[in-house]
Amino acid sequence: MNVVLVSSEVFPFSKTGGLADVAGALPKALAENGLKVSVFSPLYKSIDKTNLSLLLNLNVDFNAQLIKTNIYHTLKDRCDFYFIENEAYFNRDHLYGIGAIDYEDNALRFGFFSKAVLEILKALKINPDIIHSNDWQSALINVYLKLFYKDIFAKTKTVFTIHNLGYQGIFDKSYINNLGLPWDVFTLDGLEFYDKVNFLKGGIVFADTVNTVSKTYAKEIQTSENGFGLDGLLKKFSYKLSGIVNGIDIDVWDPKSDKFIDYNFNNPKDKIKNKSALQKLLGLPIKEVPVFGIVSRLAAQKGMDIFSSSAKELLESNANVQFIILGSGEKDIEEQIAQLSSRYKDKVSLNLKFDEPLAHKIYASSDFFVMPSKYEPCGLGQMIAYRYGTLPIVRETGGLKDTVKNYSNRSKNPTGFVFEKYDVKELTKTIKKAIELFNKKDELLKIAQYVMSLDYSWKNQAKEYIKLYKKIYG
Known part of the structure; x- marks a missing residue:
């Protein structure tokens, strides 16, 4: 099975929170179970390019212009890691913004990221069985795929993981034009959310299956208390919603060999x-x-x-x-x-x-x-x-x-x-x-x-993801 995992951050290359840990550790565990895994993430300013190889130059048609894009590659833990370089969007001191203030153009930054992933897959002739996107920053992959790439990736199924429903990527509706989306997706059944465009909602609506990172949280987000305005939508799509508890990388977190602690121990x-x-x-x-x-x-x-x-x-x-x-x-x-x-x-x-x-x-x-x-x-x-x-x-x-x-x-x-x-x-x-x-x-x-x-290693939790992949891929 050929799996493409897309994340806006991936450890050890970039990190602000737990998403990076998952995106860094899950691919390794999937590969150990025999899957072919490719990981896509932005090339941020903080990532050292010296250990990456320039693989491809590409012009991505986005926001009514052809945007020059460089793709870098490295092999790690039997997985292919691809990094998307664009000076205007990703050459910044922070991933999403400064402190609690997001960058004003995050809709364009991560809309471009989602579109670029599909263009790169097309250029490299990678035809994945599964595209597994994560959180609002890569949610539009599901939208673009169903609207514009379904003939190219006719057999590809999509998994969308919600790591935190509190962050949805909500922007002014005028971005529909900039993102190259038709206005007929700006509806109650599409990306519209209180007269704004909601990336996370689009990811949910257009994905083949949706999961979140624990069974209890999958239930909680279907309530008004924890649904952040999307509880009704999640109830509607409860048939394709499930929960899989995250794992941890037990090689990184090992008291017997941890290089950061003063004394290694087993007791x-x-x-x-x-x-x-x-x-x-x-x-x-x-x-x-x-x-x-x-x-x-x-x-x-x-x-x-x-x-x-x-x-x-x-x-x-x-x-x-x-x-x-x-x-x-x-x-x-x-x-x-x-x-x-x-x-x-x-x-x-x-x-x-x-x-x-x-x-x-x-x-x-x-x-x-x-x-x-x-x-x-x-x-x-x-x-x-x-x-x-x-x-x-x-x-x-x-x-x-x-x-x-x-x-x-x-x-x-x-x-x-x-x-x-x-x-x-x-x-x-x-x-x-x-x-x-x-x-x-x-x-x-x-x-x-x-x-x-x-044992909360990814060894066990990866098997749950493989079951999910097989369920939707048939």
């Missing part, structure tokens, strides 16, 4: 050396206290608003804890946590940046990993935490509900802590339960050893 009792090394690195007192790690966008969606209030409450009550936070996001939340960091220098380390090595150190050194998300399509952090014997603290939503089993006196083989209500008091109560477990060393160690044995 959670040996984590203490990493904890001490991280405390020293970040200027925290080196002592055996419960360390709560966070690697996240500092946004309300990720529960960082209730976390900042909960942390403040715990610190003011003189709780003997340390919080290590890595990430950036909404300014008000950054400021709230910065105030705590300034006031409690010996208990809070705030690192407002993206830092891959530090992320690995936090997973390997923390006792608990905090993910109190308001909603969470899948979440990778809890599965990565397991690899390092770190217990997640999560809210019962989306993929977190599917992958974390709550610690209680009644539960067999618990894997972390789960709370239901999105509330500061509930989170604080749950963190206090984790502190209690920390003081029961033997029990904590037993659970940590168990979670390290869990």
Whole structure:
């Protein structure tokens, strides 16, 4: 089976979030299962071209002009990676925008990206069985394919994965002309959304099958609470909607060989050396206290608003804890946590940046990993935490509900802590339960050893995608 996977970011070449991790790891797992896999992504300014080879020059007919396009290629993990170079659209310091402000021409940037992928496939005579697009940035592939390329790719089927329904690619309706689309797709049954054009909606409507990144999230997005205005559409297309939990790359996240951590280990009792090394690195007192790690966008969606209030409450009550936070996001939340960091220098380390090595150190050194998300399509952090014997603290939503089993006196083989209500008091109560477990060393160690044995590799999850591909391809 010949699969083309299209993503606006792919690790290790480009990354802003979990989409990149999926787009980097899933192709490798598919190839290991015998599929032929090609990956398409933009060539951003941050990508080093020295290890890529220039494969093709192409003029793409887009926005009423022929746009000069260079295609670079490399082979990695038995997969072909193709990068689309266009100076005007992708030679920028950021992938989508600066902070929370998107680039004004994102409709053109990613409309062009979607059109260019199909033109490149045509030029290279690649005739895929499956085109697997991801999120709004590549959603128009499904639209362009059905409207303009169905004779060329007559047997090709399309899979569209929604990684986060909260981001839909909504633009002024005037872009219909710029995108080269006929106005008859601008209808309630097409791309129209409150008199604007909605890329994600187009991806859903025109795809042969749609999936999202956990079974629970597939149900949640069909409700008004979590549907972001598309719940009615998703109910209508529920017959082609499913959920597959993401996996993680267990070669990248491996405590036995992780090059970013100070001490490799296979037993959670040996984590203490990493904890001490991280405390020293970040200027925290080196002592055996419960360390709560966070690697996240500092946004309300990720529960960082209730976390900042909960942390403040715990610190003011003189709780003997340390919080290590890595990430950036909404300014008000950054400021709230910065105030705590300034006031409690010996208990809070705030690192407002993206830092891959530090992320690995936090997973390997923390006792608990905090993910109190308001909603969470899948979440990778809890599965990565397991690899390092770190217990997640999560809210019962989306993929977190599917992958974390709550610690209680009644539960067999618990894997972390789960709370239901999105509330500061509930989170604080749950963190206090984790502190209690920390003081029961033997029990904590037993659970940590168990979670390290869990298998959330792409090896298993890739098989679910292969089943999905075969189902629609026949």
